[in-house]
Amino acid sequence: MQEKDVESLLKKAQKPSQDAMILHPFYKGKIQTAPKVPVRTYDDFAIWYTPGVARVCQEIAKDREKVYEYTNKENTIAIISDGTRILGLGDIGPEAGLPVMEGKALLFKYLGGVDAIPLCIGTTEIEETVQFCKWLSPSIAGINLEDVEKPKCFALLKRLQEELSIPVFHDDQQGTATITLAGLINSLRIVGKKIEEVRIAIIGAGSANYAFLRLLEKVNVDLGNVVVCDSKGILTKQRAQTLDEISRQMWIKTNREDISGGIEEALKGADVCIAYSKSGPGVIKPEWVKAMNKDAIVFAGANPVPEIWPWEAKQAGARIVATGRSDFPNQVNNSLGFPAIFRGVLDVRATKVTDEMCVAAAQAIADFAYRKGIHEEYIVPTMEEDQVYVEEAIAVAKKAIEQGVAQKILSDQELREKIEGRIKAGRIMERVLVNANIIKLP
Template identity: 45%
Template sequence: MSSHVDQIFHDHRGGKLQTGLRRPLETAADLSIAYTPGVAKVCQAIAEDASLAATYTWTSHLVAVVTDGSAVLGLGNIGPKAAMPVMEGKAALFKRFGGLDAVPICLGTTDPDEIVAAVTAIAPSFGGINLEDISAPRCFDIERRLDEALDIPVFHDDQHGTAIVVLAALRNALELTGQDIEDLKIVIVGAGAAGIAVAKMLHSAGARGLIVCDSKGIIHPGRADLTPIKTEIAGMTNLDEVSGDVGVALTDANVLIGVSGARVDEDAVARMAPEAIVFALANPTPEIDPDVAAKYARVVATGRSDMPNQINNVLAFPGIFRGALDAGAESITEAMALAAADAIADCVGDKLTEDFIVPSPLDPQVSLAVARAVRHAAETAAGSAADTSVTG
């Protein structure tokens, strides 16, 4: 174990990123083109037509990975400096799987107004904004405001990346169990960024039997302690207005999606319907032990790389940004998100089994398929007033 830890620290020494040159800088002529005086002509052209920036700078393939360090992985509010290794890792994944350059930006504020102002101010330098590890409920308002203010894609991966991969996994799980999403009772344990986004994504995909639980139990309109976002969720889920704890919610449920880290008792899972599906996605400790869940469920997935069916955001975000930037999209829409989920699910193909409902995060074909699907959806929807941003 000690040698493994030593290796981790060794491989992080100096960080995981560096910049490189796309053109040589070996001669005086090289310098005169890349910098003064040649660069002035490009600057003047962009000043006259701002759209040329996408052609003559790296902004068309550059993403800002922005955090305030308030909700990092399973570590919580560790602050911006401690969040940097994760943001560097995210940027590395953008490069490896999406062919996109990315710059990690860790902000020294948790004030929503200051975050929105800071990101808006730096936005001209980027082609897209990936918000990362910003705690709920602030993350909802920050993303919405930035999406409205900017003409480049804004995407909070903790919300929408998770939701997209969950939908892809669920579609393949339902292929195995022979069920339709419209007929399911789906319980989501966790009403933070991921839980809210999963509920909205599944609703968009046709799910109507949704129940969302937070730390105080089932969310329903009669609760007086609901935040605005939970009030919104109460209006689109739990149509029978059931109240109670997670055990009540899981009685005869077809699907459990855990995105909270809260422990789910075996007795509660035992109450689920036959052919149940359990996605216990908390890291590093799933909401219920996968081996225990498998006693009652046909399909079990986690967020861990050392277990079957890893539901990992890397299956989504590199291809989503690649497709959105290639299409010149100004936002990432619901149609693009649904297309991404379909593409991820389709990558499994005829290899589909109970232990393989999503492709490997290391499969390079996934991001290519997602990028194509997202670009097609963006171009198809261009100019359509009916399409809405995922933040809506």
């Protein structure tokens, strides 16, 4: 690739950050509350508020499940973050994390029709966070954990899933793992390899790759053929013993041959590289990609800059390259996952989000793109293909019903109508507000 081409790509990669610094102060935030009912005259406040609302409260007091029928609880979730691992920026605090959580809430509404409240909390203690979520749970139907540092995120998710009666989902674990699995399914279809036969090198031992390993196990991958490399090198049997208990239970299953070394050794002879480590470039070197097997697949998922630039990986021999960025082909991004996963979860009132539900979501994403025609620069749908969210949400809801974790059983037709209606409404709302000049264009 010529130097001027590289400069052009680098300039393109920097533009979203430049635009963000102009548009964020222009709008002063990305979400707002909006009424859900008409106010035909001021007399309507007697219905929506006092005295009429008292009768509604009394009905819920007699049967607490009616809160789902008489309020917006059934479509409301909270996005909870303590600001300890914001994107690739690290522990920058809850205030600095709020723009990310607001953006997440926007995606939830626009892509999934889900009302999400961004809440960056002023504690980093697990016990306090668990208690906060318990206190909050009467008002919401689910929790999306976001940008919590490891290993705390593992224990926090486990505690909340065990102690709350509403679904708790950690997007940096389950969300990233879901879309990664979807991308891998179609990448392997293109190169003609079977998932149970390939050698996979996982770069980074954080929350995303931990959950991805769990999903690999659910689709019958022999984890002994998987090699994991963190910041200190490949996880050998001896090193795995030094990890926290939750992490050790999963990582100890990998690296049957007990290979040692670093990223270079992990990639040698690998068919697939799944990297969610630290922001690059230069974390993965082109010469290491050259040592991978023919038709190599490289997912460089670090944000804001991938571990290796896509064009470098391609020049080094990778056949399929994916990143987490929207300005390169093959964006393997959580935005394809969490809005639809929660849409499906909420509409059947599921009590939890299981790994099997995430696998169902991944397969639905992959199959949607496969039906359209996958190729080396199209392994998963783009965010503009809004029908994928419907198909994914239906798959999640049906799996919840199948697993017996759904409290509301709907037929396939009822599911489709409800899911399509919710997602469509979120998009229409944005258009109406723009057309009415309530949301002003810059």
